[in-house]
Amino acid sequence: MITLEGFGKDYGDFTAVESIDLHIGQGETFGFIGPNGAGKSTTIRFLATLLRASRGRGEIAGADVMEDPIAVRQNVGYMPDNFGVYDGMRVWEFLDFFAVAYRIGRTERRQIIDNVLELLDLTHKRDDFVNGLSRGMKQRLCLAKTLVHDPPVLILDEPASGLDPRARVEVKALLKELRRMGKTILISSHILTELADCCTSIGIIERGKLLLHGPIDQVYQKIRKNRVVEIRFIENQDTGLSVLRSHPGLRSLDVEPISVVAELETDDQGLADLIDQMHEAGVKMKSFHDRDPTLEDVFMTVTKGLVS
Numbered sequence: 001m002i003t004l005e006g007f008g009k010d011y012g013d014f015t016a017v018e019s020i021d022l023h024i025g026q027g028e029t030f031g032f033i034g035p036n037g038a039g040k041s042t043t044i045r046f047l048a049t050l051l052r053a054s055r056g057r058g059e060i061a062g063a064d065v066m067e068d069p070i071a072v073r074q075n076v077g078y079m080p081d082n083f084g085v086y087d088g089m090r091v092w093e094f095l096d097f098f099a100v101a102y103r104i105g106r107t108e109r110r111q112i113i114d115n116v117l118e119l120l121d122l123t124h125k126r127d128d129f130v131n132g133l134s135r136g137m138k139q140r141l142c143l144a145k146t147l148v149h150d151p152p153v154l155i156l157d158e159p160a161s162g163l164d165p166r167a168r169v170e171v172k173a174l175l176k177e178l179r180r181m182g183k184t185i186l187i188s189s190h191i192l193t194e195l196a197d198c199c200t201s202i203g204i205i206e207r208g209k210l211l212l213h214g215p216i217d218q219v220y221q222k223i224r225k226n227r228v229v230e231i232r233f234i235e236n237q238d239t240g241l242s243v244l245r246s247h248p249g250l251r252s253l254d255v256e257p258i259s260v261v262a263e264l265e266t267d268d269q270g271l272a273d274l275i276d277q278m279h280e281a282g283v284k285m286k287s288f289h290d291r292d293p294t295l296e297d298v299f300m301t302v303t304k305g306l307v308s
């Protein structure tokens with residue numbers, strides 16, 4: 001549904017995005033992850049037909065992004081990172097305004113607005129003025145706006161930024177609902193854990209380069225050679241730390257107040273051997289926990305160049 005072939009963007013002499021190749025299939029929820037300034041919004045704005053590529057091309061639902069922008073806009077619901085709402089408009093009027101822009105007929109509009117308000121849990125705000133809504137409500141309204149023309153593709157630039165934890169959970173639940181409805185979703189974030197349980201695939205971008213992308217389980221597998229273990233010692237922590245420091249696969253070691261977190265390049269057998277070594281050295285552990293990699297771990301691993 002979304003394709004990028006060699007997409008790159010320069011702003012004057014500065015290369016914001018080098019060259020991205022990416023394919024996002026129908027029904028996927030793709031998490032586009034990267035720190036501030038990585039090139040996420042630049043890529044997203046290109047896909048939303050708002051800026052021209054310096055090189056390469058893109059396609060959405062079969063339409064070329066630069067050659068057929070009208071068809072692309074019909075197929076895309078785009079939520080920018082900085083959105084505004086118009087003062088002096090009520091919630092339903094705001095949605096009606098966008099529905100008119102998409103040339104949806106009057107009778108159909110009413111039904112669509114009711115449905116979208118219901119989906120976004122905004123029905124009770126229907127007649128409120130938009131400028132009086134809380135940030136979370138405005139964010140939801142903006143998401144509602146992206147849905148009025150029932151596009152198969154949603155491109156959401158940091159939709160949960162600035163929201164409180166409860167509102168973030170609601171955004172995630174909504175993303176899952178939209179996926180169930182068959183939408184193909186590209187969602188960006190620099191908060192990695194935000195996307196962990198609602199994406200089917202992820203891509204990690206840094207300084208205009210897509211470092212790694214693929215189905216979430218494959219990305220996990222790729223970085224699985226680096227294990228993150230959390231250990232809680234009862235006795236002889238110093239000896240335990242020496243054992244860890246002499247491990248040939250040690251990549252990082254954090255001594256935290258109640259536990260020690262070590263990143264090791266090893267496999268299951270290697271971890272079993274490490275536990276034996278600890279016992280032999282007289283170290284007593286309360287727990288030795290092989291952590292599933294979080295998106296933070298994925299990100300740290302790839303940005304350190306440990307995965308190619």
Ligand SMILES: Nc1ncnc2c1ncn2[C@@H]1O[C@H](COP(=O)(O)OP(=O)(O)OP(=O)(O)O)[C@@H](O)[C@H]1O
Pocket residue numbers: 011014016034035036037038039040041042043081190
């Ligand atoms: N119009 C512009 N003119 C010049 N440089 C720009 C312009 N827009 C973006 N940039 C630069 O391009 C780089 C990528 O910016 P972009 O907004 O795509 O990053 P991002 O990953 O979306 O970051 P953030 O999470 O902060 O939104 C940044 O260094 C930014 O300063």
